Amino acid sequence: MPELPETETIARDLDAALRGATIDAGEIVRADVLRDTTPAALRRAIAGATIRGVHRRAKSIVIDCAPAAPDATIQHLVVTPRFTGALLLTAPRDDRYTCLRFALRDGRTLCYHDVRRLGTVAGHDMRRHAEWQGALGPEPLDPTFTVDALWGSLRGSRQAIKTVLMDQRRLAGVGNIYANEALFRAGLRPTRAARSLRRREADALLRSLREVLAASIALRGTTFRDFQDAYGARGGFAAHLAVYGRADAPCVTCGTVLRATHRLAGRQTVWCPTCQR
DNA sequence: AGGGGAACCCGTACGC
């Protein structure tokens, strides 16, 4: 569930709270969430490490670390919460689902909590981190990302526009909720072939996408079911969703009953048959 | 190559 606005919310809060902090020790409770590292290597890398900063890339939270051990190569912890994952600075409501626990030198605890455990925590050395970054597409909120770059990418695909928006290699950070919302705002039907878009439609799409992402970030993301921020609080954008989760309800613009299908890449897709062409 | 499908995981919803 956490997409770009939700992981951005977590990353901003953690950067403010953790920049410069030192991790005393890490406890790995559920090793199956780990990627690209082992429990022993991760513990050694973070024992005594300083947190340089925290930022977001795609739908992941990246914690930049300066390890204390000279032979520790892990520089970045990449946390991808997927559906139920949470990075918490407060005590989790149910400790049964704590996967990782980091004790900070100042007495605080940062934990990775995940009920379904489809989320992951990767330990990256510089090489692996560059490889991971390189596999991801551009950030939609990056001002250097242009309409023509988006349009060029869309023109290469005969897939449905919604599927292409969610393809992390073409565009990073957009998931099911914001793909549905951006297409509604742009007046584009989700099933349209990506390469059928005119340039002015790609322009409307990029502007809609940026608007909806920025509006959601301003309200600290969408909590539809599971998303919680670093302090266990909910996001405020769910009340502003125009189509996602509103199948069979009236369109907010024209009142037409919203249509839904599950057949587009196996995910809930909702649109207004009148407003979206 | 690019697209399709399974696997990952477990709470929730639903059927019997």
Added chain:
DNA sequence: TGCGTACGGGTTCCCC
């Protein structure tokens, strides 16, 4: 009530 089963959801990996 209690048990069993189907389902969902993004990403990765495998296969065609």
